[in-house]
Amino acid sequence: QQKVQQSPESLIVPEGGMASLNCTFSDRNSQYFWWYRQHSGEGPKALMSIFSNGDKKEGRFTAHLNKASLYVSLHIKDSQPSDSALYFCAVSMGNYQLIWGSGTKLIIKP
Amino acid sequence: EAGVTQSPRYAVLQEGQAVSFWCDPISGHDTLYWYQQPRDQGPQLLVYFRDEAVIDNSQLPSDRFSAVRPKGTNSTLKIQSAKQGDTATYLCASSPFGGAPQNTLYFGAGTRLSVL
Numbered sequence: 700q701q702k703v704q705q706s707p708e709s710l711i712v713p714e715g716g717m718a719s720l721n722c723t724f725s726d727r728n729s730q731y732f733w734w735y736r737q738h739s740g741e742g743p744k745a746l747m748s749i750f751s752n753g754d755k756k757e758g759r760f761t762a763h764l765n766k767a768s769l770y771v772s773l774h775i776k777d778s779q780p781s782d783s784a785l786y787f788c789a790v791s792m793g794n795y796q797l798i799w800g801s802g803t804k805l806i807i808k809p
Numbered sequence: 810e811a812g813v814t815q816s817p818r819y820a821v822l823q824e825g826q827a828v829s830f831w832c833d834p835i836s837g838h839d840t841l842y843w844y845q846q847p848r849d850q851g852p853q854l855l856v857y858f859r860d861e862a863v864i865d866n867s868q869l870p871s872d873r874f875s876a877v878r879p880k881g882t883n884s885t886l887k888i889q890s891a892k893q894g895d896t897a898t899y900l901c902a903s904s905p906f907g908g909a910p911q912n913t914l915y916f917g918a919g920t921r922l923s924v925l
Contacts, residue, residue: 703851731910742813742900742916743852750911787851791910795840795864799851 701726703790705800713808718775720803722788725769731791732764732771737802738784746773746786778807811835813917815901821923822891830886830920834903842914843876843886844900852900858884859907891924898922 702725712718720734731750735743749755749762749771761774771790775782788800814833822828834841840859844852855874856866860881869876873892878884888895898921902914 735914740918742902742918743914744916745913748911748913789851793910795857795908795910796854797910797914799853801849801851 701729701790701792701798703788703798703800705786705788705803707803708801709804709806711806711808712775712778714778714780716778716807718778718782718805718807720773720775720786720788720805722771722773722790722800723769724771724788724790724798726790726792727766727769728792729766729769729790730793732762733789733791733797734760734762734773735787735789736784737787743787775805778805780807780809783807813901813903813915815899815917815920817920818918819921819923821925823925824892825890828888828891828922830899830901830922832884832886832901832917834882834884834901835905835915838903838905838915839881840904840906840908841878841884842902842904842908843884844902846898846900846919848897855886857908864908888922891922893924896922896924 734746737743759776763772785802789797843855846852856876858878876886898919900919902916
């Protein structure tokens with residue numbers, strides 16, 4: 700049974716700083732990895748996906764994947780107050796089923 | 810382009826009461842998902858449709874929960890006799906192209922259910 704764990708549970712970062720979010724998964728057959736962001740009172744919204752080992756950069760956001768180490772991370776550069784939200788890592792084995800972590804609550808302090 | 814629309818936004822029930830949640834997915838999306846999100850947890854899949862067919866409802870508590878998508882567009886999730894443990898946010902999501910895992914899920918704002 701795939702397990703997806705995120706750390707830390709919560710994170711406070713000063714405005715303009717770097718936020719680093721971590722996610723580990725248990726099944727080596729995992730293929731697709733997503734980061735979703737959920738603002739209070741809204742549904743999750745896809746931030747970025749990564750499917751191959753290495754880094755993927757989209758604007759201020761960089762995802763890193765290491766399948767051998769069962770690890771994926773998200774780094775947010777130049778953090779803004781609007782980045783304050785709940786961040787979820789979600790992992791697929793290659794079918795429709797996404798297994799979600801329990802989230803990291805990110806607070807950007809002005 | 811309109812997003813995924815859910816109603817109602819909030820529901821408060823006594824144990825034993827029934828409630829229905831409604832979802833209108835993005836036009837043209839053939840796959841539709843219902844998720845349950847307990848407070849401070851990640852979403853957990855309840856049921857997955859492709860067009861009008863149920864593909865996976867293995868996580869749906871079938872004795873009290875039911876879900877339909879009769880014309881392959883809108884969907885309704887119903888709880889027949891709510892329990893306090895059902896307190897959660899119920900999220901609907903849609904996706905194009907048969908729900909391939911490379912595709913983004915688009916979520917509605919959810920229905921926040923409290924069962925007293």
